[in-house]
């Protein structure tokens with residue numbers, strides 16, 4: 001039966017931004033490859049290694065990448081979230097995911113927006129898988145996957161791309177099936193100064209919390 005096309009609202013979608021770094025980043029990649037990386041003491045055997053330095057975006061060797069990230073972080077906050085708050089990078093670390101390694105599903109507590117810059121990935125193997133926060137527990141017989149019915153989404157990406165996403169969006173790193181190690185830089189952010197306002201009793205004076 002033919003029915004008139006109904007209206008469909010896509011309520012509360014999650015904004016995941018993808019931006020390409022168009023300059024050469026071989027020097028930065030070389031710097032990252034020379035850093036000490038080790039297994040997180042809380043992780044089990046088949047996980048990716050993490051840099052010992054977790055404030056890497058403060059390092060002058062990564063200043064150009066930092067500048068690129070800051071531009072898109074501002075864009076995300078002002079043009080997508082349409083907020084007047086300023087976010088700054090809190091911690092930033094690199095991950096080296098060798099063949100056969102992965103990272104379990106997680107989100108990023110104590111952060112507002114998180115991001116990953118991909119230094120080196122196999123472009124045929126998506127390096128991140130997001131979990132749909134809106135799925136329910138009934139197992140319907142899905143005929144065609146879409147944004148409403150998929151439990152997870154594997155995001156295909158290229159080397160030199162940055163993604164930004166809400167920190168509470170659960171994601172994992174699928175096993176690296178390529179011989180080439182997957183190298184990425186991840187970071188968290190938080191708001192500068194204060195959040196909320198006194199009139200609505202939501203004032204959080206971050207500058208008074210130290």
Ligand SMILES: [Fe+2]
Nearest residue numbers: 106107171186
């Ligand atoms: Fe993550």
